[in-house]
Amino acid sequence: MRSTLILILALSLVPPAAEAGPLSGAREIFLIDGQGERLRIGRIRFEGDGYELALDGAGFADHFLSMRPFRCITAGQRQLCHLEYPYANARDLGAELTDLEYDLLFVSKGAGEYGIDMWNGAYYRLEADGDGLTGTLHEVDLRPLAVPPPAGEMRPIRERDLHAAEPADHWLPVLRIE
Numbered sequence: 001m002r003s004t005l006i007l008i009l010a011l012s013l014v015p016p017a018a019e020a021g022p023l024s025g026a027r028e029i030f031l032i033d034g035q036g037e038r039l040r041i042g043r044i045r046f047e048g049d050g051y052e053l054a055l056d057g058a059g060f061a062d063h064f065l066s067m068r069p070f071r072c073i074t075a076g077q078r079q080l081c082h083l084e085y086p087y088a089n090a091r092d093l094g095a096e097l098t099d100l101e102y103d104l105l106f107v108s109k110g111a112g113e114y115g116i117d118m119w120n121g122a123y124y125r126l127e128a129d130g131d132g133l134t135g136t137l138h139e140v141d142l143r144p145l146a147v148p149p150p151a152g153e154m155r156p157i158r159e160r161d162l163h164a165a166e167p168a169d170h171w172l173p174v175l176r177i178e
Helices: 001-014 098-103
Strands: 025-032 038-047 048-055 060-065 070-076 080-081 108-111 121-129 130-142 174-177
Touching: 048 098, 060 080, 070 174, 098 121
Parallel strands: none
Antiparallel strands: 025 038, 025 174, 038 048, 060 070, 070 080, 080 108, 108 121, 121 130, 130 174
16 A cells, blocks of 8 residues: 555656647658649758758759849749748747748749749748648738848738639649648
């Protein structure tokens, strides 16, 4: 009886094992086309309320467009180019996923086009989905990023600037982190 009581007391002092949430550890990032084909574009490591991101997928190629470097994915006559957010980004996932969304900005263009038109921005709005995140494509004009945001304002893209995209009209309408 005494040994049982000691065991119960000892077990009550052991903290419960931490349960890993959907935003913990190392994950992979995929873009998905309309037929469900997945293209791995990178990896992410979640730690606490922050993350480290590496877009290192084999499908990226370096391009010099509109007087600056871009990393683009090409399929036939379509290209999707990563737009590295040029201003401060805390990479904090405290209450929302906006910092991560800003790290996953893209611009779509024709593969044969010389320059890049920031009007054709691709913004993946992220939501927790089971054990990962799913991003739905929104069209956005990214030209406001050409000018630094006012002091203290880290996010120049507003909700009213985002327009839900018609998945059938886009090559890679879904982003998935798992």
